[in-house]
Amino acid sequence: MHSKVKCRACDKSFIPDPRNLKRQAFCSRPECQRWRRTKTQRKRRERFRKEQVLTRRLKPSEAVWLRKNPIIIGLVSVLVGSTDLREIEAFCAAASHRGSQILRGGLLDDDGKGLESKVIKRQ
DSSP states (O other), X not given: OOOOEEOTTTOOEEOOOGGXXXXXXXXXXXXXXXXXXXXXXXXXXXXXXXXXXXXTTSOHHHHHHHHHOHHHHHHHHHHHTOOOHHHHHHHHHHHHHHHHHHHHTOOBOTTSSBHHHHHHHHO
């Protein structure tokens, strides 16, 4: 027989699921599960608020990549002429959007033609 554990939400004893003996901290009562999910969501949201400004506009994967490559932040800072992270973030988001438009062929030049047409003419 498995030992009982105290629920972190209601303080009542319960027998944890055999597959999660060491990790289960909440009983299966709906109120306790709701409390567990609410607590987890708050913790996750708080973690994102504490992270750097870059995660607000960029995809999390892009922000992580930028943090791992500080030279990019430095180069963007020189291009923008500012050390304000919000300005750097805005530039990176705009550059990322523009780059994806160029790759899709959706960005138009002054002639009203896509940039693809210039590349084809040069070849």
